[in-house]
Amino acid sequence: MNLAFPLLLLFLSASSFADQDILLLSRPLIADRAQNVARDDDADDLLIRCTSWRVAGEANNLAPWQTVPPECGSYVREYMTGKGYRYDLEIAAREAAAFARSVLLAGDGKDAWVFDVDETLLSNLQYYADHGFGLELFDSHEFDKWVEKAVAPAIQSSLQLYHQVLDLGFKAILLTGRSEAHRDITIDNLISVGFRDWEKLILRGPSDRGKSAKIYKSERRSVIVADGYRIHGNSGDQWSDLVGSEIGHRSFKLPNPMYYIP
């Protein structure tokens, strides 16, 4: 709550500045102050409420949702473009790296770490900045045009984690909700921003159409495990990346208050 302006007016009202332009107000100062304080209290309350909504999403408490609640639009924009989002990404990567270092690898080439792609390795923040940071209903046609530009930057903390787990000897398996039709463009994008040497890049094929992400990803992880891999870590920004079957020993939920994929 920033009281600078009303406090200042109260002080100046008794000063030699009393006749200056700054005090040419149409309402009594006391009323103004009360109104400003009330507005600040409302803003504080909204901030806490929108934080609660965001945290409920991160804790997987929210029922499926389609758009950011309108009253939290500014909150989400400020969170995504400020330190909050960056720090949340960084702590998820830091905890994942600490866990990765603690794993005793068998060293047979079957120690795996599963990564989602969008909002996990690659950032589509620029696209969402142009579409209300989650206030607009998701438009797959518009989003496909963005994907096809192949210009999504790496999430820096994830890029660092990615190289750390490779260096430790894990195999990186990329499991994305993007379609096989976007395989080449996705590879171009990933390589151009520094990702390399993945063991597999799994995209949605024709037989996955209509499946929820939770089912599609569970099925594909089951095949990964049937192929002899041990999934030690699993990183994703959606709970549908992290629940279901063969979820791995540890999951790391990257922040995302902009959209929900079931």
Add this chain to the structure above:
Amino acid sequence: MNLAFPLLLLFLSASSFADQDILLLSRPLIADRAQNVARDDDADDLLIRCTSWRVAGEANNLAPWQTVPPECGSYVREYMTGKGYRYDLEIAAREAAAFARSVLLAGDGKDAWVFDVDETLLSNLQYYADHGFGLELFDSHEFDKWVEKAVAPAIQSSLQLYHQVLDLGFKAILLTGRSEAHRDITIDNLISVGFRDWEKLILRGPSDRGKSAKIYKSERRSVIVADGYRIHGNSGDQWSDLVGSEIGHRSFKLPNPMYYIP
């Protein structure tokens, strides 16, 4: 960031108040202002960092931890005693109630909702207020003395949810890490604050000694399911309440930045 004081000083420095007591400062105003702004920036940064730590816990990203990070002690105290904790409890209960209403019950007396007890139905906030809100290492001897007083209040949003799920026809199954030795005192406490008509109250028996909460609760849920119950909802403040086997159709993670139980 509250700029009231430095801004005020900057304005007044050019005013007719220049020789008054308020401006008898030992250092130049500009330096003072820079220092105050830096202090505000540091406080803002710490707030965002401690929020990140708390959210990482709620998202189950944190490795096992023993105490609140010392630099986040004040943050956790303010969160627990302010609106943040209350709103987070309320949204968890609201989402749980919405899910409960959406369930098609079989009506055979086997539709179950599992509740943890401490920090889920009953609040030990008074105990933790006297022990640093999670800054102190957990002391089971001291905590037992508190439990034996049987004065823990109900978490109001949970009490409401509890009655809502009972009214909808669910059977409430209480599954707690408390020991069998505390059965009577726990029943007294629960009843005195408004909980009633549970189907089962399951506490740790002698054979559960040394088991992690995750293992103990998974084993007990497996027995519940073997007895023919369908676990539709599961409410708990620890991830060890909500992961493992037979986790139910939906889980609801109540907030708790004060302690971690594996």
